[in-house]
Amino acid sequence: MYLSLLIMLIVGVLVGIFGAVLGIGGGMIITPILTLGFGLDIKYAIGASIVAVIATSSGATIAYLKDNVLNLRVAMFLELATSLGAIIGALLTGIINPLFLYLLFGLLLFFSGFNMVRKLWGHSRETGAAHDDRLATALKLDGSYYDKQLQKQIDYHVTNVPGGLSVMFGAGIASGLLGIGSGAFKVIAMDTFMQMPLKPSSSTSNLMMGVTAAASATIYFLNGSILPQIAVPMALGIIVGAAVGSRIMQHLSAKSIRIIFIPILLYLGLQMILKGFGVTI
Incomplete structure (x- = not known):
């Protein structure tokens, strides 16, 4: 009993570190550990992963807010699209073929992974968009943060707001329809489409994940899926x-974060495509 609690505590620490650094939920780590390692029913594993996302968001967001790394206006703006998409996705259950969405988002994850590879080799900017965007300027979405690894203030512009909104709306639909987390898609929307630097993208994703997960946590709690x-x-x-992870992230280079993030994106993409064909890995 005590050994199991200790293992879950250690797993929690590791999940929290990776989640804070990469801006993704811990479901992809926690769910297989609880189902395969502890023999827990998938229903309770998913309930635990929801709590994990909220805990990751809470632990990391405090530090990111204090250090002014995350972009609060972008977070709240994109969250509108995600929430609307999640509601529509829930309503479309049984109408849209899940195969289509699994394949679509699997390919999007692959695209984003290869785009990160391109940025890794220095063919794209790591400091945000080069030019002002009218819509982003009107909504005051541009931001700045102090990069502790580079030891300098970085001012960045946000661009392609409709593209970011579209990705978040689609991710919301997928979350509501397929019951998947959308942490990776949040980072994709900001880093790939809106051309925000990776550190604000990751930290902003942490805040957004908590907001999204909190909305569904009540349902999981009421139906008994969350075991204390x-x-x-x-x-x-x-x-x-x-x-701890929020502190580590700020001292890592964007290149190091991408090196960690790329294989995760490619794995998630492969997992979604295979799930579309009924294969689970």
């Missing part, structure tokens, strides 16, 4: 890990 004996120790570990 599983969720509590894992959440405690995640909060500690997220606080």
Whole structure:
């Protein structure tokens, strides 16, 4: 019993660190560990992963807000599209063929992974868009942050707001229809489409994940999918890990974060495409 609690606490710390650094939820790590390692029913594993996302967001967002790394206006603006998409996705359950969405978003993840490879080799800017965007300027979405790794203030412009909104709306539909997390899509919307620097993209994604997960956590709690004996120790570990990860991220280079993020994107893309054909890995 105590050994299992200790393992869940350690797993929580690791999930919190990676989640804070990359701006993604811990479902892809927690769910297989709980189902395969502990023999837990998938229903309770998903409930624990929802709590994990909220804990990661809470632990990391505090530090990112304090250091002014995340872009609060972008977060709230994109969250409108995600929430609307999630509602529509829930309403479309049973109408749209999930195969189409799995393939579409799997290909989008592959595209974003290869786009990050291109940026990794220095063929794209790491400091945001080069030019002003009228819509982004009107909405005051541009931002700045102090990069602790580069030891300088970075001012950046946001661009292609409709593209970012479209990705977030689609990710919301996928979340509502397929029951998947959308942390990776949040980073994609900001980094790939809106050309924000990777660090603000990752930290802003952390805040948005918590908002999205909190909306569905009540449902999971009421239907009994969240087991306190599983969720509590894992959440405690995640909060500690997220606080540590948020500090680590600010001292990493954008190149290092991409090196970690690229294989995860490609794995998620492959997983979604295979799921579309009924294969689970």
